[in-house]
Amino acid sequence: MTLKNPPRIAAWMLEHVIFGRKNDALAGDLLEEFRHGRSAIWYWRQVLMAIGIGLAMVLCRQWMAIGYAILWAVPFPAFMVLVVRRVVELPLFAQRWRFDWPYSMMCDLLLSYVSVFLYLWLALALYFGLFSWATGVFNLPRLAKSLWISAFVYVIISGALFVLFAFLPRHNVYTFDVRHVTSLQLITGSFFWESRLPIFLSLLLPILMALPRVERARKATT
């Protein structure tokens, strides 16, 4: 007897698109029901609902990490314009303009990445410090892991966005002059999303992947 197989794409989604902990028992249960006569539409509906419920659970459980990443991503353009630009205007950094292209550009790029990494690492170190203080769990290797994950994620996402925008026709995000934007607009303005998104993801992913979470600490203490 050949066993009936569920819709291939839905089964793939159940394996790979599910949020939170991978649930083999759920996949087996859905397959068992499908082979007992449930329709393909039923299977699809169950898979989509499982994905939605999984996402909602992750958002509910990780609200602290998500909120923290948003809190640091929002003022990031202000940090770049108000802090980094001021630093660049110092006589020490003004030296870089004496270099010819492409060395001047390399200096700019290096300064930009160093500024971003310092911003990300400060945020992660603070999160780690607050977490350690609140729970008494102090795990330095995890902090180190989170730092390199954040740098890696930032390079990948900012690089991908750069390539995407380079190929997008008539992209006009950078047509305004930041000198005419107020400090408040730097924080509240929605037009900096492409610089905030990499920061948000570069903070959220290392927190979720490397740093111990509050729920885990709760379990460990009970």
Add this chain to the structure above:
Amino acid sequence: MMLRGYLGEFELMVILTVIQLGEDAYGVTISRELERQRRRDVAMGSVYAALERLEEKGLVSSSMGRPTPERGGKAKRYFRVTQEGLRQVRKTRTVLTRLWRTLPGLTGERV
């Protein structure tokens, strides 16, 4: 550790079904019984979400069965109610019964 005093509506339905099914309580049987009692479709993902919440609260425990070819090599996850779960169900029933007694007009079909 208990995070909350009383069980939610769906959590209560799930935990009662787990008690009713005894040794045979796993995703499929729990969902089928819930569908039979509620007379409407149940999302298996929501059943697992409720069971995970109950397990985190220490009200149910789970163990894995053997993987079978009919289930694509995936094992069943069996659920059992803990002593704390039973205590919590009794407590919830007491409170709900007390509340229903204060509303005699809502018994039967009359409103």
